[in-house]
Amino acid sequence: MLISGLLVGLALGFVMQRGRFCVTGAFRDVWVTRNTRWLTAFLVVVAVQSVGVFALDAAGIITLQAEAFPWLATIVGGFIFGFAIVLAGGCATGTYYRAGEGLVGSWLALISYALFAAVMKTGPLAGFNTAMRSVTVEQSNFYSVLGISPWLLVAVLVAAVALAVRHHLAKPKFTMAALPASKTGLAHLLFEKPWNAFATAVVIGLIATAAWPLSWATGREDGLGITTPSSKLVSYLVTGDAELVDWGVYLVIGILLGSFIAAKGSGEFRVRVPDAATAVKSLGGGALMGIGAALAGGCTIGNAMVQTAQFTFQGWTALIFMILGTGVAAKLTIMNRRPAPASARVPAGV
Amino acid sequence: MAQVTLETNGSVCPFPLVEAKQAMTTLTNGDELVIHFDCTQATDAIPRWAAESGYPVTDFSKRGPAEWSITVQKA
Numbered sequence: 001m002l003i004s005g006l007l008v009g010l011a012l013g014f015v016m017q018r019g020r021f022c023v024t025g026a027f028r029d030v031w032v033t034r035n036t037r038w039l040t041a042f043l044v045v046v047a048v049q050s051v052g053v054f055a056l057d058a059a060g061i062i063t064l065q066a067e068a069f070p071w072l073a074t075i076v077g078g079f080i081f082g083f084a085i086v087l088a089g090g091c092a093t094g095t096y097y098r099a100g101e102g103l104v105g106s107w108l109a110l111i112s113y114a115l116f117a118a119v120m121k122t123g124p125l126a127g128f129n130t131a132m133r134s135v136t137v138e139q140s141n142f143y144s145v146l147g148i149s150p151w152l153l154v155a156v157l158v159a160a161v162a163l164a165v166r167h168h169l170a171k172p173k174f175t176m177a178a179l180p181a182s183k184t185g186l187a188h189l190l191f192e193k194p195w196n197a198f199a200t201a202v203v204i205g206l207i208a209t210a211a212w213p214l215s216w217a218t219g220r221e222d223g224l225g226i227t228t229p230s231s232k233l234v235s236y237l238v239t240g241d242a243e244l245v246d247w248g249v250y251l252v253i254g255i256l257l258g259s260f261i262a263a264k265g266s267g268e269f270r271v272r273v274p275d276a277a278t279a280v281k282s283l284g285g286g287a288l289m290g291i292g293a294a295l296a297g298g299c300t301i302g303n304a305m306v307q308t309a310q311f312t313f314q315g316w317t318a319l320i321f322m323i324l325g326t327g328v329a330a331k332l333t334i335m336n337r338r339p340a341p342a343s344a345r346v347p348a349g350v
Numbered sequence: 351m352a353q354v355t356l357e358t359n360g361s362v363c364p365f366p367l368v369e370a371k372q373a374m375t376t377l378t379n380g381d382e383l384v385i386h387f388d389c390t391q392a393t394d395a396i397p398r399w400a401a402e403s404g405y406p407v408t409d410f411s412k413r414g415p416a417e418w419s420i421t422v423q424k425a
Contacts, residue, residue: 020391028364089362101390101416105362177397177407177420194394268390270416275360334368
């Protein structure tokens, strides 16, 4: 049932586009505006999925395996990836869904990302990638090292995230300006209404949880993942080997289509061509994203959202170094910009 | 009061908001900043910034597919 991958992708692309769910923005805001609203929403996804995966594991529907922790590649790759997503204007998934909104810069980043993921995984840099990822320590996750039940960590994570959400929801209420509505009922809810960040996060967490058994049923024993499927899609396109097209490949195609449907349905699709500087940044950012994600063993989804939910060292190490990489890139490209005079000209986006 | 237009179409997030913040510092109270943008995520980020900063929004409208205009008053 590979088609379930397409359906999960469609749902994910749709929800991310409508919810304006941007992991790059979440990590960036921590540094640029010192705001953790979106980071908290991101951690809601991790917490929801954490409950989900350990419940699925306990029920015997999936079996979580412990693998050695490639600490060097995770640190280096995570940092490169975090840096790259600022240049590319979105993480891997964000780039897929922005491509669906018609942003040509994201098309460039996406092509470059998928290509370099393949270069690193099955191409000329595979040896380098394997060498980096062979520097490991045996301990793979927190609960086995601590000798405790994973449910204890699930409880701690859920409680901590719940407190963080409460902190954000308890802030003094203000009325945000809203666009005039032109739709009613379900159409308004699906294609017009601004979605709450935390509600969106819960839905994404549920989709990410559903991905596990659906992917597992097809023989791909994993949850959501973007980088390996992107690499496989490239390999399939150049070899024609249909064996490469697995549940994950359907998933990433689904994200692109789901976002396009959401954007088209809400009048938010338009082909937008970037200026030269943005185009170059998108291509370079995409390439570094592919390299970083391959090294780290996953992107902001595969590592920072899926591995973290399983409390692996790889997931949490990648998350921390991605946020650090994002901080450095934000400092260089956003916080140090020369103030542009306010005028009616299009800025060169330096 | 003056009205200044900031054209950010073609700039990806977070730049529309970054530029809006910079432009706001050059205005005096009562002035209005009209921001044209076409980055979807800014439909959340810009009105949120205006609300949190206590700036009234006198107009927020969609100009066409994936194109918006928001008028924020410095207060």
